[in-house]
Amino acid sequence: MSILKLKAYIAAVQFGSLTKAAEALDYTQPSISHMIHSLEDDYGFSLLTRSKSGVTPTDNGLELLPIMQDIVQRYEHLSEAVCAIHGLDVGAIRIGAYTSICVHWMPYLLKEFHKSYPKIDIHLFEGNSDEIHAWLEEGHIDFAISTIQRPEEFHFLPLMEDRMMAILPENHTLAENHAFAIEQFAEEPCIIPYEDTHKDVQRIFKQANVKPNIAYQIRGDEAIIAMVKQGLGISLLSELLIQDHADDMISLPLEPNHVRTLGITSKDDLKSLSPASKKFIPFMQEWLKKQKNAY
Structure with a gap:
């Protein structure tokens, strides 16, 4: 064959x-x-x-098709394992990730990873929740860095908790508050992402039994932030997504507190991932610890 x-x-x-x-x-x-x-x-x-x-x-x-994909993947794993036995760290990793991960983690993480493993190629695919799940199911990526949405279908290794924040224009009447009651989203005009973009936002509203007062619904994070800055409404995004916009808008923690858990999502058990992936994941865990300790 x-x-x-x-x-x-x-x-x-x-x-x-x-x-x-x-x-x-x-x-x-x-x-x-x-x-x-x-x-x-x-x-x-x-x-x-x-x-x-x-x-x-x-x-x-x-x-x-899925049988062929499995054969090719196992052959690649075999080749990487043989190289590892010879002391060579080689291979290729296909990673799917949210925009916030691609922007705020991957450029710095990949730069450090390539210093240690220059012969391991990384192929990065940026996507939303639905796209990432489809890529996992179809075998287009080895694993994703995302939140867990369907625990009955995928394996998940938690990496960190990302706090969800209410974002407001600077001149908003509630800007002086220390926290933002989630029930307030039912009263204030809101700019809300579509569910396929940020399932965690929709999940939080459902859990709190709050129906947001939607003025605009948009897919792009940057567009949502820009519209909030212009006073067109308030929104709910993660702390990681908004960390570069602290100077010209207000962000408040929710009351009660809500987080999204970011982690490694894979179709198969993490033990079955390629040798190259098994090099990357602990490297990433250690990198995240260093970032956390830096603050």
């Missing part, structure tokens, strides 16, 4: 295009097409439906 053939097919399904699959794998389009045709000859049935608009998996191909 050729791992390259499996990778070619997986990439073709992922991108819906033989040309894009070839670009991703650094092959020519005819080479990708030949590998997939060869795989179809081996199996005795078609794996792809080809059209002018691209390619889609057949029913048989769709049934085999």
Whole structure:
């Protein structure tokens, strides 16, 4: 069995295009097409439906796809384990993460990680809750740095608690308060993120049995913050998200206090992750401890 053939097919399904699959794998389009045709000859049935608009998996191909993905992943883990035995830290890690993580953690964390493990490649995918869960289910990422939303489906390793904050324009009548009663969101005009962007915000309102007075609903964090600064309403975001905006708006802790727990989310048990991932996760835990001790 050729791992390259499996990778070619997986990439073709992922991108819906033989040309894009070839670009991703650094092959020519005819080479990708030949590998997939060869795989179809081996199996005795078609794996792809080809059209002018691209390619889609057949029913048989769709049934085999998760098995192929598992084989490729295990082969990569095997290669990394062999290198580790020889004292070589190599491999590739595909990480999905929220925007707040990508902006406030990853540039600094990855810089330090590459100093220690220069031969381990990191592929970072920025996404919202729904996108990250889809990537985990489809095998596009090895693990995510996120909050846990569906504990019955995914494994979760907590990393830190991120306090949820009410954010207000500087001239707001409640700006002098020491805390913000969550019931106040039912009275004040609110700028609220869509649920697929910030499920934790919706979860908090549901737990508190509060129906926010929604003036605007937006997906982008920066857009929400900009609108709050212009006095168009108040909002609820995490402390990590707003840490660079402390000078020109007001942030108050909720009353009662609410947090979101950030951690490592994976489809399979963390013990089954690749050797490269097992290097990254404890490195990240130690990095976070240093950041916490710095304040």
